[in-house]
Amino acid sequence: MAFLRLYLGLWACGLGLLVPGWAVAQSPQARASANVDLVARLQEVTDSPRLTEQSLKLGRSVAAVCANCHGEGGNSLKPDIPNLAGQNPSYLLEQIRKFSIGMRRNEFMEGMIKALTADEKIGMVVFYSSQKVNVNTSKAAPALMAAGKKIYTEICWRCHALDGRGNEKIARIAGQQVPYLMSTIKRYRSGAGRIDPLMMANTRTLTDADVEAVANYISRME
Ligand code: HEC
Ligand code: HEC
Numbered sequence: 001m002a003f004l005r006l007y008l009g010l011w012a013c014g015l016g017l018l019v020p021g022w023a024v025a026q027s028p029q030a031r032a033s034a035n036v037d038l039v040a041r042l043q044e045v046t047d048s049p050r051l052t053e054q055s056l057k058l059g060r061s062v063a064a065v066c067a068n069c070h071g072e073g074g075n076s077l078k079p080d081i082p083n084l085a086g087q088n089p090s091y092l093l094e095q096i097r098k099f100s101i102g103m104r105r106n107e108f109m110e111g112m113i114k115a116l117t118a119d120e121k122i123g124m125v126v127f128y129s130s131q132k133v134n135v136n137t138s139k140a141a142p143a144l145m146a147a148g149k150k151i152y153t154e155i156c157w158r159c160h161a162l163d164g165r166g167n168e169k170i171a172r173i174a175g176q177q178v179p180y181l182m183s184t185i186k187r188y189r190s191g192a193g194r195i196d197p198l199m200m201a202n203t204r205t206l207t208d209a210d211v212e213a214v215a216n217y218i219s220r221m222e
Contacts, residue, residue, distance in 0.1 A: 004065050007115040036118040038093050059127025062120045073131040079179040085131035091171040092125045105193035133175045140216045148217025155202055164221035174221035181215035
């Protein structure tokens with residue numbers, strides 16, 4: 001936790017831009033735990049009520065460091081930052097992996113992930129996946145929603161499910177904010193900073209207007 005706060009503090013002072021991420025960010029524990037098999041560890045934790053309770057507690061304290069951006073309980077307050085509440089555990093682990101190896105680029109988050117120990121990573125996954133998502137009740141133009149629904153029910157539902165909640169392997173997308181969804185979908189389409197063959201193949205034919213429509217539809221799913 002000390003390293004996590006140090007990392008956040010340096011960024012807050014603007015120093016994060018001057019110092020190579022790993023030099024300030026990676027605690028000895030985080031370095032030692034870089035090789036822990038997180039998928040196996042998560043399974044071990046979820047199989048044991050005692051470990052789940054401990055992990056949840058640690059995750060809640062980690063989440064206090066993330067709250068400025070991802071919101072209390074993982075409902076983001078900023079339009080370009082994703083909700084973590086209700087997110088599927090294996091998707092969260094996969095994003096940790098992608099930030100760690102540069103398949104997903106975001107300078108701040110790449111450093112933040114390096115500053116977390118294996119137990120803190122598992123803790124935040126256990127904590128956020130158990131939190132409730134706030135529903136987006138704002139209204140959008142009916143024509144936009146209809147266009148979005150058409151795309152969703154032609155392409156996206158096959159993996160993300162009709163309710164947008166995905167499954168234990170696929171991301172929940174229901175309820176994410178429109179600006180985050182739009183930039184994310186466009187990044188997959190071009191491969192700019194988010195590499196995923198399935199998402200690239202399934203966004204390839206979308207125009208910018210399609211992206212806006214489907215993002216508005218997804219954002220209002222519960
Ligand atoms: C300074 C703001 C900030 C803080 C603090 C922050 N994040 Fe992030 N986080 C972001 C942004 C911005 C993104 C989106 C990056 C992108 O678009 O690739 C993100 C993305 C993520 C994602 C991917 C979610 C998804 O839906 O794909 C995870 C997981 C995550 N953050 C976890 C954390 C954790 C855990 C902490 C605290 C230890 C934390 N973040 C602290 C800004 C922040
Ligand atoms: C063949 C399966 C498949 C289809 C179809 C599909 N997706 Fe995905 N989607 C995925 C996978 C797998 C991921 C996680 C990729 C990664 O690791 O970055 C993902 C991730 C996403 C994310 C990122 C979530 C986050 O929190 O950052 C968004 C947004 C998304 N998909 C939207 C869509 C939309 C919109 C469509 C329809 C146009 C669609 N997907 C169709 C498999 C699919």
